[in-house]
Amino acid sequence: MDIPGAKDSIDPATFEQILEMDDDEDEREFSKSIVYDFFGQAESTFEKMDKKLEESDLKTLSELGHFLKGSSATLGLTKVQAQCEKIQHYGQKKDDTGSRDITEEDALKKLKTTITEAKTEFQDVEKVLKKFYRDEA
Amino acid sequence: MDLKNSTFFRTARQKLWRRGSHASTSARSNASAGSDIRTPPSTKLRNSVSMTKLPAVSSNSLPDEAELDQRLSKSAVLPQPTGGLFDNRAEETGTRTVRIQEPTPISPPFDPSALTQQDAPLDAVELVIESEGPSARSSSKPTPPEVIRRQSLVTTSNARIIKTLLEPDIPPAALATSPPTQDYFAGAAPTFDAGMLHRKIWVKRLNASATLVQIREDDLVDDVRDMILKKYANSLGKSFDSPDVTLRIRPRDSSSKAADRTLGPEEEMCRTLDAYYPGGQTVNDALLIEVPQRRTPKPSPRIPLYYAHDDARPTEASSEYFPTMPPIAHPSPAAVLAHPHEARPVVPQGHSISVLSTGQLPPLPSPGGTRRGHHGSRPKYPRHNTASPTTLTGVVPNPAAARPSQRPRHDSSASESKHSAIVNHPIPTPPAPEPIVARQNSTPPTPRVASPRPDKKKKKKKEVDAPSLPAGLLDGSVPPINVLIVEDNMINLRVLGAFMQRLKVRWQKAMNGKEAVEKWRAGGFHLVLMDIQLPIMNGLEATKEIRRLERVNSIGVFSSGSNEAPNNRLGDIPSLGNDADEEEKLGDKNLFKSPVIIVALTASSLQSDRHEALAAGCNDFLTKPVNFVWLERKVKEWGCMQALIDFDGWRKWKDFAAKSDDGTSKLSTSFASVAPKSKANGLSPTVANAGNGKTALANGASGSSKPGEEKKGKRRSIGIIPPPVLTEEDSASPPDES
Incomplete structure (x- = not known):
């Protein structure tokens, strides 16, 4: 299953196993609903992230990052997943690999940029996926 | 003895003969389907009741009831009617009396009215123990081409009594002269069909307990083998064919020079038993069932080994019916000659090997028939065309055509029809081609299908x-x-x-x-x-x-x-x-x-x-x-x-x-x-x-x-499963502290 324009952002294997659960390859009812649910989930999560970033709530930011990481990983949205993992680590005041401690200030700074990157990645993959489902439909 | 005056006899006769009971005959006695029916004069037949009551009925007139019962219990009681009705040519040798020449039972015209008018003391019918073996032979063999067919009303123990009662019909004169076969049958009034009679014999496997197998009076050993396989359906029937089974008979008198003997498939079971065991077979006299050690590919029947073996023992069956019998049971050749129809069993029925010497078709399974690969539908007792081991001990095979013509049944057809539901009698076909023989020999007898419950889960584990x-x-x-x-x-x-x-x-x-x-x-x-x-x-x-x-x-x-x-x-x-x-x-x-x-x-x-x-x-x-x-x-x-x-x-x-x-x-x-x-x-x-x-x-x-x-x-x-919808869940919400 080729998804145009999703060479790096979507892990084909993971996403295909979602597509495989579609009963109808034309309608793709199940995967489409999952993906579009993820869109809504991601947008609301980013809103909360922005809010928590203002509050400098690193712990919640880490949880939000983990949360979105899980769903994006399930869909194979690797780039979003990678950014979310960074958010998770930064929220724990660790570096992007989670191995080294960083200061809270450094963490907040990195969080701000990472959340922005994550939004960008998400918007990119969202376009790809929406195009994919529109084409499919 | 005055038959006509015998109330006892009359009563019994009336019980036995069911006049005009064709309906029940056809329904229950398909055993004798092969035999012709000759409807007797209607006046002779009366309503029949169970024969088992016979002793009781006759008790009032029996002088020595105890003696009679004792004789009856031996299941070997034969009438020796006095009064010249019978040709008493039996030789009595102590307790073991073997009468080789049984009077030919021919029923004389019989007036039932005379019976009803007169009451005769029962002792008029003098029951004398006679030679069992020959009597059995005589009673079973003379099945005329046209005989009244009746259903068997009697149990095994009563079979003798019935014969006893029936045989007095034979006119003494006819018996005395040993009439030619044609005359004999032509003049035969309704006689008892031996095929109606059942009997149980004791058989056992080595070091195992004996069991009873029900056969017919006129069953051959070959038929008995079928019944044995039916009885031993599991231990023998699944891996052996009836021709594989051999029966050994052991004389009671162990000191006798004749030791065990393997019965030929063509011998008449009851007659042999009676000859060996005067007074009836007991549990200790059970026939020994023997089967081949283990089914190994047997040489084709065509292998000359069997020829040689058979030829090596030509005298056994040439002149004597019971070659290794104790001397006491030996029929005299003269007697055999005197009664040609009696000599019939001397000529053994050819078994499957006989095709070699006679060209007669052996009972081989149809080549390439339905048995191939259809284990589920194969007969219960699959017949392999391996050579019967009885050949080894055997009697020289003889063509069935050599059997006397007066015997309408050539291969125990009565029994066959009786057991037809269970035993698939082999259809005579041309000898199976060699490849088939080889194939069947190499095939394990009955491959067991794996249990329907295999290790399902293990399989899954593997998967x-x-x-x-x-x-x-x-x-x-x-x-x-x-x-x-x-x-x-x-x-x-x-x-x-x-x-x-x-x-x-x-x-x-x-x-x-x-x-x-x-x-x-x-x-x-x-x-x-x-x-x-x-x-x-x-x-x-x-x-x-x-x-x-x-x-x-x-x-x-x-x-x-x-x-x-x-x-x-x-x-x-x-x-x-x-x-x-x-x-x-x-x-x-x-x-x-x-x-x-x-x-x-x-x-x-x-x-x-x-x-x-x-x-x-x-x-x-x-x-x-x-x-x-x-x-x-x-x-x-x-x-x-x-x-x-x-x-x-x-x-x-x-x-x-x-x-x-x-x-x-x-x-x-x-x-x-x-x-x-x-x-x-x-x-x-x-x-x-x-x-x-x-x-x-x-x-x-x-x-x-x-x-x-x-x-x-x-x-x-x-694909039938609809996509899951989690309706009751509120939307996926990220963790939110507030």
Whole structure:
């Protein structure tokens, strides 16, 4: 299953196993609903992230990052997943690999940029996926 | 003896002969279907009642009832009528009397009115024990072409009596002159058909207890073998054909020079028995059943070895019917000559080997017939065309054509028809071609089909280990387990739930660790897919809590084995009861027969997280994003474990599945004794699996090619399942403190 324009952002294997659960390859009812649910989930999560970033709530930011990481990983949205993992680590005041401690200030700074990157990645993959489902439909 | 004056005889006769009872005859006595019927004069026949009452009926007139009974019980009582009715040519030698020449029973015209008018003392019918063997022969053999066919009303013990009663019909004159066969039969009034008579003989296997086999009076040894196979349907019938069976007869007088003798298939069973065992066969006289040692490919009947063997013993059957019989039983050749029809049995019936010397067709199974590969439909006693071992001991085969023509039945057709339902009499066909013989010889007698319950689960285990199999083959093999999915992310939950649905596994969800514990306490779960990072109570804490509650409630007492488990299930917690608060006690212990399997879903690939999960009490883990191939493996793996442990629950599952698909039905599991092993096993493969799973995910390629195929097959087979919709869940909301 080729998804145009999703060479790096979507892990084909993971996403295909979602597509495989579609009963109808034309309608793709199940995967489409999952993906579009993820869109809504991601947008609301980013809103909360922005809010928590203002509050400098690193712990919640880490949880939000983990949360979105899980769903994006399930869909194979690797780039979003990678950014979310960074958010998770930064929220724990660790570096992007989670191995080294960083200061809270450094963490907040990195969080701000990472959340922005994550939004960008998400918007990119969202376009790809929406195009994919529109084409499919 | 004055027959006409014998009330006893008359009564018996009336009982025996059922006039005009053709309906019942045809219905119940197809045994004698092969014989012609000659309707007797109607005046001769009266209503018949059971012959078993015969002694009682005659008791009033019997001078020596006790004596009669004693004779009757021997089942060897033959009348020796006085008064010149019979030709008493029997030679009496003490107790063993062998009358070789039995008077030919010809029924004279018989006036029943005379019988009814006169009452004669019973002693007019003088019952004298005569030679059993010849009498049996005489009674069975003279089955005229046209005989009244009657159904057998008598039991074995009464057979003699009936004969006794019937034979007086023979006019003395005719007997004395030993009439030619044609005359004999032509003049035959209704006589008793020996085919109607049943008799039981004792047979046994070596060092085994004897058993009775019912035969007909005129059955040949060959027929007896069929019946023996019927009796020994399991031990012999499944691997031997009746020609393989040999019967050995042992004279009572062991000091006699004649030792055991193998009966030829053509011998008449009852006659032989009577000759050997005057007074009736007892249990100790049981015929010894012998079969070939083990079925090894036997040489084709065409091999000249058999020729030589047969030729080596030409004298045995040439002139004497009972070659190795005790001298006392030897018929004199003169007697045989005097009664040609009696000499008939001297000529043995040819058995299958006879095709070699006579060209007669042996009873071979039809080549390439239905037996080939149709073990289910093959006759109960499959006939292999291996050479009958009786050939070795044998009597020179003779063509059946050599049998006297006066005997209408050439191969015991009466018995054949009687047993036709059970025994497939071989259809004479041309000798089977050599290849067929070889094939059948090399074929094991009766290949046993594997048990219909093979190790189904083992197979599944194998399939789990071989994921390269198409998923379509695996779909039906997912064990019937109840899965609790603990996942806070709605997206993941939906995907996992949909996949469980696809696997036809019932599942429930829990959105956080606390809910997971609560749902688990409801019972009935076999497998928990536990996300680690959860709100309120994370997966590790929930796992620890579940394990603690299991320990407190003594679920899956690891050390004490399953024997103690039932007590614990009943709520009796002897040692740990104090530790368990009322709130911590679980409800229905039947729903907690085993520790639940907890598979951690770790988003992190860190080795430390895995170890932490295992330390918390998880049995296994999967790395998110969950690879469905691995997830399916885990579900099958652990589900099969549960099914292996709780086979009863497994078997009940189909009922459960039929009743409830809502995922709430409880499956019983009990693998307390196996739990430690499962836990120990869970550790080592866990690491490897998780590593592999991650590799597959990271590389993408390895996970894409094969899983893709599997998924496609899966969808085809599970397409009926609608996509799961979790309506009651509020939308996937990220953790929010506020």
